[in-house]
Amino acid sequence: MNRTSDLYSNYQDWKSWDDLFVYTPDHDGYFTRELADLAIREADVLEIGFGSGSCVAWLEDRGARISVTEISERSCAGAQARGLEVLPTDLPPVAGAHANQFDTIIAFDVFEHLDLDTVGQYLDACATMLKSGGRLLLRFPNAQSPFGLQPQAGDPTHKSQLSLSVLNLMNVSRPFRVTRYAASHLYLGKPMTPVWFKRVTRRGMQKALNGFLSFVYASGIPYEPVVVIVMEKS
Secondary structure: OOHHHHHHHOHHHHOOOOOOOOOOHHHHHHHHHHOOOOOOOOOEEEEEOOOOOHHHHHHHOOOOEEEEEOOOHHHHHHHHHOOOEEOOOOOHHHHHHHOOOEEEEEEEOOHHHOOHHHHHHHHHHHHHHEEEEEEEEEEEEOOOOHHHHHHHHOOOOOOOOOOHHHHHHHOOOOOEEEEEEEEOOOOOOOOOOHHHHHHHHHHHHHHHHHHHHHHHHOOOOOOOOEEEEEEEEO
């Protein structure tokens, strides 16, 4: 077993994926906002690297027809027990068998685990599997921000550094157009609670700092640690 495989053998325990297919009110608030511009209800949705399955459970409650991939055998066994379609982790070789199948493809914190050549192969696979007008959502550490160092370097299985400019270059010859690129949403919680006040204060400070840095460096990019990009198959 090589070093990377050995790291992944303990990955589920390290991520504390103990309770599968459970989502909290915070998850609900986050997914509701983050996925608002994607086809979900009565749509065909693929989640790449579904992890603990919190998003899968949320999607199920909204009537999506769900397919999944995940490197964790424990998570895959749980998905199969729920009757979900489990695709191979290595998507590119099987993409043709699922051509034009999905309205939406979601990958939270996945593509940074791939080297750039493989990222390109997965983008091609997603383009094949998406219906015309379908959308691909990727969430990843922000490689254009110093604040992205913590989520990027904190996981030893990460292989690539991603950003809007990197994906724009990779998509020059691919049928994607960017419809959204921004900081990952922060669900604020129930209004007027201590958690809500803390999150509102934190988000306000982050926005102020982002505006300051964008002005100083004339960059116009988000500086938050984690970003989300949504790309539509044109």
